[in-house]
Amino acid sequence: MTTAETNGTVGRGVSGGVGGGATATATARPATAPATLGPTANTVLSATGVTVRFGGLVALSEVSLQVPPSSIIGLVGPNGAGKSTLFAVLSGLLSPASGRVYLGGADVTRSSPQARARKGMARTFQQPELFLGLTVREHLVLAHRVRFARKRLWQDMANPLALLPAPASENDRVDALLELLDLTRVAKAPVAALPLGTSRLVEVGRALATQPDVVLLDEPLSGLDMHESENLASAFRRVVDEGERQVSLLMVEHDVATVLALSSHIYVLDFGELIAEGSPEAVRNNAAVRSAYLGDENVTAARTDLEPTAPEPTDREPTTQGDRAPDDRAPDDRAQGSDEP
Ligand code: ADP
Numbered sequence: 001m002t003t004a005e006t007n008g009t010v011g012r013g014v015s016g017g018v019g020g021g022a023t024a025t026a027t028a029r030p031a032t033a034p035a036t037l038g039p040t041a042n043t044v045l046s047a048t049g050v051t052v053r054f055g056g057l058v059a060l061s062e063v064s065l066q067v068p069p070s071s072i073i074g075l076v077g078p079n080g081a082g083k084s085t086l087f088a089v090l091s092g093l094l095s096p097a098s099g100r101v102y103l104g105g106a107d108v109t110r111s112s113p114q115a116r117a118r119k120g121m122a123r124t125f126q127q128p129e130l131f132l133g134l135t136v137r138e139h140l141v142l143a144h145r146v147r148f149a150r151k152r153l154w155q156d157m158a159n160p161l162a163l164l165p166a167p168a169s170e171n172d173r174v175d176a177l178l179e180l181l182d183l184t185r186v187a188k189a190p191v192a193a194l195p196l197g198t199s200r201l202v203e204v205g206r207a208l209a210t211q212p213d214v215v216l217l218d219e220p221l222s223g224l225d226m227h228e229s230e231n232l233a234s235a236f237r238r239v240v241d242e243g244e245r246q247v248s249l250l251m252v253e254h255d256v257a258t259v260l261a262l263s264s265h266i267y268v269l270d271f272g273e274l275i276a277e278g279s280p281e282a283v284r285n286n287a288a289v290r291s292a293y294l295g296d297e298n299v300t301a302a303r304t305d306l307e308p309t310a311p312e313p314t315d316r317e318p319t320t321q322g323d324r325a326p327d328d329r330a331p332d333d334r335a336q337g338s339d340e341p
C-alpha cells in the first residue's frame, strides 16, 4: 500500500491513481459499445459495470452499486478488496477502464470531483483535514458559502473589513445542522481543541453544509473509541431520518457490526468482485461472505450484537472487536487511517 493511502489521503491531488503508484488503465468507451444500463429512477448515485486495472491487477471487476434516496448503504470487504478504488471512481479521482457512474441520473463518469460536488456529491476522508484555527461553526459556514455564496466568499477574503452580515437563511441552516449533529455546545470552539470523534462530526457537518444528495464516508469510525463510534453512528441515523433535506450516506467501514446495524443494504467486495449484496440479514447469512470476509465466529458475534436484546454500548467492546476483519489493524494503526501494515 502506498504512503498516500496509509495516510488516508486516497488519491487526493493524484490524478489517475489511488494514492499514487501505478496508473489505472483508463480506456474510453468505444463509441460503438452498447449503452450501459442507466440508473434506475430511484437512485441518487449508481455505478454500473465498473472495472479498474492497475497494470495486470484487476482492482475492480464489473462492479455495480446503487444508492437510493434517504438511505444508508454499506460497502465492506477485506483489505485489498477494492473499496478505496471504488470510492475513487465514484468521487471522480479515478477513471474506470469501463463502466459508468451516474449522479442524480446524469452520467458523471468523466466528470471531475468538483463537478460532482456541484451536482450533489460530498465526501469525507479518513483523516479529518480541518482548519485548526477556525471554530466548528466557521467550518460549516465556509462549506455552505463555497457551495452557495462563492462570490461572496471572495469578496470577504479580499476585504475583510467589509464583511457582510450573514443572511438569515445561512445562519438558520448552519444552526440546524449544528443541532442535528449535536455540535451546538462546541460551535464556538476552535477545532484544534476537539477530540477525534468530534472532529469527525465536524467533517460530516462540513460535507452536509454543501447540501449534498449523497455523502461518501471513508472509514468514518476508524480510530474512534466505542463511545465516539456510537455517537457518530447515531448522528448518521439522525442525518438520514431527521435532516432537513433528503440525503444518503455510502459508507466504507471496517466496523462490520456498525455497518450491519446502520445500513439498509450492504455491498461486499472481495478481490475486486462483488461477492454479495443485500440486507444486513442476507449478508450476514451469506456463505461466500462468511468464508471470504467475516469468518463464522465473527458473523455470530455480529448477529448477537444486533439482537433486540443486545447489551448496552458499554458492554459492547469485546464483541465489536470480535467483529473486525481478521486482517484488521491495531487501534493505533487505525487511528492513523492506515489500510494495510
Ligand atoms: P481496499 O480499499 O478494499 O483495501 P484498494 O481499493 O485500496 O482496496 O485496493 C484494491 C487492489 O488494488 C489491491 O490489490 C491494491 O493493492 C491495488 N491498488 C490500489 N491502488 C493501487 C495503485 N495506485 N497502484 C497499484 N495497485 C493499486
Ligand code: MG
Pocket (backbone or CB within 6 Å): 083, 084, 085, 339
Ligand atoms: Mg482502502
